[in-house]
Amino acid sequence: MPTNQTPGRTTIPVHWIFIGLIALAVGAWASFSVFQTPPANGQISGTLINASTDLKDFKLLDHKRQAFTNEQLKGRWSFVFFGYTHCPDVCPNTMTVLNVVANELKKKTTNDLVQYVFVSVDPERDTQEQLAEFIKFFNKDFIAVTAPIPELKRFTDQLGILFMVDKNNMDKNNRYVVDHSAHILVFNPQGRFQALLNYPHDARKLLADYATIRAFTNQ
Amino acid sequence: MLKLRIILTASAIALVTTVSMADELKFSSVWIKSGPPTAKILAGYLVVENPNQQPVTLQAFRSPQFKAIEMHETVIDAGMARMRPVTSIQIPAAGRIEFKPGGLHLMFLEPRGTVKTGDKIILVAETLTKGLGEIKIEAIVKDATSKTDHSHHH
Numbered sequence: 001m002p003t004n005q006t007p008g009r010t011t012i013p014v015h016w017i018f019i020g021l022i023a024l025a026v027g028a029w030a031s032f033s034v035f036q037t038p039p040a041n042g043q044i045s046g047t048l049i050n051a052s053t054d055l056k057d058f059k060l061l062d063h064k065r066q067a068f069t070n071e072q073l074k075g076r077w078s079f080v081f082f083g084y085t086h087c088p089d090v091c092p093n094t095m096t097v098l099n100v101v102a103n104e105l106k107k108k109t110t111n112d113l114v115q116y117v118f119v120s121v122d123p124e125r126d127t128q129e130q131l132a133e134f135i136k137f138f139n140k141d142f143i144a145v146t147a148p149i150p151e152l153k154r155f156t157d158q159l160g161i162l163f164m165v166d167k168n169n170m171d172k173n174n175r176y177v178v179d180h181s182a183h184i185l186v187f188n189p190q191g192r193f194q195a196l197l198n199y200p201h202d203a204r205k206l207l208a209d210y211a212t213i214r215a216f217t218n219q
Numbered sequence: 220m221l222k223l224r225i226i227l228t229a230s231a232i233a234l235v236t237t238v239s240m241a242d243e244l245k246f247s248s249v250w251i252k253s254g255p256p257t258a259k260i261l262a263g264y265l266v267v268e269n270p271n272q273q274p275v276t277l278q279a280f281r282s283p284q285f286k287a288i289e290m291h292e293t294v295i296d297a298g299m300a301r302m303r304p305v306t307s308i309q310i311p312a313a314g315r316i317e318f319k320p321g322g323l324h325l326m327f328l329e330p331r332g333t334v335k336t337g338d339k340i341i342l343v344a345e346t347l348t349k350g351l352g353e354i355k356i357e358a359i360v361k362d363a364t365s366k367t368d369h370s371h372h373h
Binding site for chain 2: 083085086087088089090092093096130133134136137162169171173175177179180181182183198199200
């Protein structure tokens with residue numbers, strides 16, 4: 001490529017400058033993606049929570065009739081989903097996705113403890129026996145919990161999770177639905193609320209978000 | 220003679236038109252998601268195509284193997300999952316509707332016996348369209364992670 005050169009001076013040919021810039025850009029990109037920690041805002045399909053406070057006390061009962069309190073959220077990462085066993089679509093599908101996530105994480109991580117908790121917001125129908133049958137179907141290590149509604153609210157209100165038993169539209173067989181937040185919540189090993197992940201849930205997305213959360217929180 | 224021929228031809232055309240106006244709906248990928256053995260409710264999904272030049276209304280479904288089947292739609296409203304009952308659904312002319320996870324689905328209520336993966340369930344789709352009436356379909360029970368079946372049944 002001919003360059004305009006003023007007689008008596010040497011100028012770097014344009015194409016060399018161009019190559020130089022590209023090399024610089026590639027180098028910068030490479031170092032950014034390989035060595036840089038995830039962006040400060042931790043891009044996940046949801047919201048990262050400022051986990052600076054402990055949760056206020058709550059007490060739920062799991063499918064083995066054991067207490068599920070703040071203590072049970074400590075010492076491990078937790079994925080928590082709210083629903084009810086009479087939910088045919090969103091709940092079973094999400095639990096299936098969580099099972100895929102559980103199997104993948106089990107393969108990869110070493111000493112990390114991760115637990116998966118299904119919180120039923122329909123204590124009227126979801127007895128401990130019902131919960132045990134339900135949760136076993138998805139993964140024998142998963143936990144299902146519930147409590148009377150006032151106690152449930154003590155947990156959900158702190159998390160911005162909503163649910164509503166809709167008995168206005170009961171059918172002739174007295175079946176009712178429960179509207180509920182469809183997010184997956186992540187709690188860190190201090191038992192604090194760390195992230196809110198948006199529906200719809202997909203195993204690959206959840207695994208990526210979990211990795212981002214771990215990297216971002218340096219835990 | 221000509222008049223008779225015209226009448227006959229017109230009748231033949233009318234007859235053929237009437238018959239072809241009611242082509243059967245085509246159901247495919249009809250499956251029911253397996254659940255815990257004690258589950259009283261299971262979700263089912265399918266694809267339905269309407270080859271006719273007129274819309275066809277799907278009124279209801281039933282199965283001898285379940286007490287009742289309802290149509291519902293999952294609606295996500297500001298992060299909250301809700302279910303809206305669907306009393307009838309119109310399949311557009313030359314159109315296609317998909318019942319899939321997170322959207323329209325069938326709710327199979329109270330199985331008459333255990334339902335497990337691999338089971339074949341008889342399903343009857345009821346339409347409101349003259350000449351169509353009911354359509355018998357076969358659904359297969361599958362685990363959630365398996366690929367959707369492509370069985371075509373009328």
